[in-house]
Amino acid sequence: MTIPYNTLVVAAGVAAVGFAAGVVGSLGVLRKRALAGDAAAHATLAGVAAAFLVSGRRDLPVLLAGGLVSALLSLGGLVLIRRFTKTRDDAATAIVLGVSFGIGIALLSGITARGIPGGGGLEQFLLGHTAALTAADAALLAGISLAALAAVWLGLKEATLVAFDPAFAAASGWPVPLIDYCLVALVAVMVVVGLPAAGAVLVTALVVIPPVAARLWTDRVGAMLLLSGCIGLIAALAGVAASGLVPRLATGPMIVLAAAAIFLVSLLFAPRRGWLARRLGPRIPLTFE
Amino acid sequence: MAGEAGHGGPHTVEFHDVTVAYGRRPVLWNIDLAIDAPGLFAIIGPNGAGKSTLLKAALGLVPLAGGTVRFFGQPLAEVRGRIGYVPQRETVDWDFPVSVMDVVLMGTYPRLGWFRRPGPGERECARACLGRVGLSDVAERQIGRLSGGQQQRVFLARALAQQADVYFLDEPLAGVDARSQEQIFRVLSELRAEGRLVVVVHHDLRTAAEWFDGVALVDMRLVASGPTASVLTGDNLRRTYAGPLDVLDEIGLAVEQARRTR
Numbered sequence: 103m104t105i106p107y108n109t110l111v112v113a114a115g116v117a118a119v120g121f122a123a124g125v126v127g128s129l130g131v132l133r134k135r136a137l138a139g140d141a142a143a144h145a146t147l148a149g150v151a152a153a154f155l156v157s158g159r160r161d162l163p164v165l166l167a168g169g170l171v172s173a174l175l176s177l178g179g180l181v182l183i184r185r186f187t188k189t190r191d192d193a194a195t196a197i198v199l200g201v202s203f204g205i206g207i208a209l210l211s212g213i214t215a216r217g218i219p220g221g222g223g224l225e226q227f228l229l230g231h232t233a234a235l236t237a238a239d240a241a242l243l244a245g246i247s248l249a250a251l252a253a254v255w256l257g258l259k260e261a262t263l264v265a266f267d268p269a270f271a272a273a274s275g276w277p278v279p280l281i282d283y284c285l286v287a288l289v290a291v292m293v294v295v296g297l298p299a300a301g302a303v304l305v306t307a308l309v310v311i312p313p314v315a316a317r318l319w320t321d322r323v324g325a326m327l328l329l330s331g332c333i334g335l336i337a338a339l340a341g342v343a344a345s346g347l348v349p350r351l352a353t354g355p356m357i358v359l360a361a362a363a364i365f366l367v368s369l370l371f372a373p374r375r376g377w378l379a380r381r382l383g384p385r386i387p388l389t390f391e
Numbered sequence: 392m393a394g395e396a397g398h399g400g401p402h403t404v405e406f407h408d409v410t411v412a413y414g415r416r417p418v419l420w421n422i423d424l425a426i427d428a429p430g431l432f433a434i435i436g437p438n439g440a441g442k443s444t445l446l447k448a449a450l451g452l453v454p455l456a457g458g459t460v461r462f463f464g465q466p467l468a469e470v471r472g473r474i475g476y477v478p479q480r481e482t483v484d485w486d487f488p489v490s491v492m493d494v495v496l497m498g499t500y501p502r503l504g505w506f507r508r509p510g511p512g513e514r515e516c517a518r519a520c521l522g523r524v525g526l527s528d529v530a531e532r533q534i535g536r537l538s539g540g541q542q543q544r545v546f547l548a549r550a551l552a553q554q555a556d557v558y559f560l561d562e563p564l565a566g567v568d569a570r571s572q573e574q575i576f577r578v579l580s581e582l583r584a585e586g587r588l589v590v591v592v593h594h595d596l597r598t599a600a601e602w603f604d605g606v607a608l609v610d611m612r613l614v615a616s617g618p619t620a621s622v623l624t625g626d627n628l629r630r631t632y633a634g635p636l637d638v639l640d641e642i643g644l645a646v647e648q649a650r651r652t653r
Contacts, residue, residue: 132487256506263497267483273450273476274501274553321488321533 105346108237113342115240116232116299120308120338120357122247123292124330125254127309128316130289132323133265137192138180138286140306141199143293145176147206147302150227151213160220162239165227166294169302173290176202206302230301230354232345239298246295253288254327261285262323299338304354308334311361318372337361401464403428403557403588404449409458411441411448417456418444420612426605428556428588431579433599433619436609437632442592443479445609446559449590450476462557472501475555477546479562485535491545492530495520498552513552520551523581525574540571547575558582560591564598576602599623 130139146169153168154160176198183194210228213221226234235243254261264271264281272278289309296305316330340360341353370377402425409422419441426432434442447453449460451467462470475498498520499513509517521527524544529537534545543563550558560579564572579589583604593599599606600623607616608623608631615627 259500259503259508260505262489262493263500266487266489266494267478267497269447269452269478269482270476270497270549272452273474273478274498275471276500317488322490323488323493326488 109342109346111237112232112235112240113339113346115235115242115244116338116342117335118244118247119292119295119299120334120336121331122250122334123296123305123308123338124312124316124332124334125327126250126288126292127334128313128323128327128330129254129258129261129265129285130309131313131317133261133282133285135286135289136306136310137195138177139289139293139309141180141195141202142173142177142286142290143302143305143309144199145172145202145206146170146294146297146305147227148172148202148209149175149206150297150302151206151209151224154213154221154224155209155218158220160223162235162298163242166242166297169227169294169297170290172202172206173294174287177286177290203302226301226352227297228301228303229352230297230299230304230341230357232299232342232353233349235298243295243298246291250288250292250295253284257281257284258323258327299341299353300357301352301354304358307354307358307361308337311358311365312337315361315365315368318368318375333361333364336364401461402426403463404590405461405464406445406449407459407461409445409448409460410456411444411453412456413453418611419448419609422458422609422613424607424613424616426588426590426607429583429586430588430604431583431602432588432590432605432607433593433603434590434607434609435593435596435599435631436614440610440631442609443561446476446561446590446592450474450559472553473556475550475553475558477543477550477558477560477563480539480543480546480565485537485542487534489534490531491521491526491534491537492517494534494545495530495548495552498549498554501553516554517548517552520548523551523578524548538568538571539566540568543567544571544575547578551578556587558587558589560589562592562594564591565594596623596628 130136149168149170149172150165152172153165157164180194180198183189183198184191210224213224223234260276260281263276264278268278292309293305296308300308312330312333313326315333316326319329320326337357337360341357344356345351345353368376373379404426406422406424409419410417411419422445434445436442444453448455460467462474495517496509496513499509499516503509503513518527518530521530524547526541526544526548529541534542537545547563563575567575582589600619603619605617606619606622608614608627610631614631615622
């Protein structure tokens with residue numbers, strides 16, 4: 103059996119997305135912004151649907167730009183709620199996630215109910231459907247992913263410092279809020295780029311599960327980023343493969359399941375931090391306290 | 392210690408009428424305090440007295456509701472690079488995937504500026520700082536696999552790597568083993584001998600009396616400040632800690648005795 107050229111290009115593009123999502127997601131997880139990323143992911147749907155309604159076409163760049171705008175708006179809303187109300191962080195995140203996702207679903211079902219031409223394929227952004235991607239789409243996704251990786255490489259020192267000790271970073275003169283905004287915006291970009299592969303509901307799996315699994319295997323930020331990228335890549339490819347083999351199968355769930363399987367294996371078998379190592383190995387405490 | 396600088400120049404650190412509020416609740420009222428290098432200076436007071444807030448106000452980590460803080464007569468922004476900071480140990484996640492060396496290198500980041508990575512020079516500096524706090528042999532260890540005292544010394548080494556002239560330490564001796572305590576205090580004394588100013592938020596009155604040159608007693612307001620012996624009196628302590636506690640009298644007496652025997 104030969105694999106069509108288009109499928110190969112799509113697979114390569116989605117692999118790049120999976121890798122970059124794992125790398126960027128690691129910084130998000132280390133800065134404890136996993137939930138904010140999830141809110142941004144759910145918010146993308148409203149922007150995608152709105153972009154479709156405004157442009158009347160299903161051009162991937164346009165739809166993704168719309169998704170990025172609504173993701174950033176939701177994160178801005180989160181910042182405002184935190185600053186001007188006494189709402190707790192988790193509650194604020196849940197509110198933003200629910201409201202923005204509700205708007206997205208309302209727009210989407212409106213488009214479907216009215217039978218607007220071309221609107222039928224939009225649910226691929228809900229659960230992911232890589233089989234619908236063209237080679238050009240995949241190239242775009244890969245290009246943005248590489249740019250995100252370059253940004254991480256550039257700002258890794260600053261991001262690590264702020265993630266580890268924001269008070270010390272601020273006291274030694276670093277603009278912590280600015281670095282935070284850049285970091286969260288980068289997560290939002292990767293969430294948007296991951297949409298076609300994993301969908302708004304499940305794309306967080308690409309930016310959260312691989313970092314948490316990778317953390318179990320290593321004690322170094324650099325190694326964690328690389329490993330997390332590889333896990334994201336494998337999960338993304340598993341999704342593409344399943345989607346290629348079974349027509350009409352949503353990719354997102356397959357990606358999540360693959361990532362979750364790797365996470366489970368890591369939980370059980372990672373050296374030192376894994377269940378087995380802690381059960382059988384010398385009882386070295388993870389911390390002294 | 393506190394008071395006019397000998398040569399009449401600007402004070403090393405000067406709080407002028409500083410007021411800080413969290414929301415609408417003021418935590419520090421009208422603090423006027425001047426401290427000069429060299430010296431070991433303690434900020435002492437009961438829980439919730441605003442000791443840490445005073446440090447954070449100096450470092451620009453909390454907004455001032457009123458007043459000013461100046462270093463060498465200049466605003467903080469002009470002299471950031473000359474000021475080092477040791478936050479409370481509990482403020483960070485010690486499970487973070489970085490090594491001891493990585494953390495100490497963070498002290499060199501302001502000199503590096505945006506995007507530049509630490510090079511051999513910075514590593515050399517970090518190694519020297521680790522040596523000073525006696526942690527050379529755990530440089531490559533993940534920071535969670537250290538004792539509390541060692542973690543505190545990592546933070547101190549990071550501050551040393553800042554190569555500052557003024558150091559602010561927030562409870563550096565809390566929950567620290569005897570060996571670490573001794574090592575930390577030895578390094579702080581060295582800093583003083585090098586002509587620097589070390590300002591420490593401290594909780595233990597007994598050690599304060601024997602270790603520090605100057606003290607500020609804080610309980611939302613400044614109760615008293617100046618040379619340790621003249622500030623740590625039973626009277627001042629009662630005013631700070633509200634209530635005639637025997638232990639306070641005892642410490643006041645001990646300080647007085649120490650002063651007489653000097």
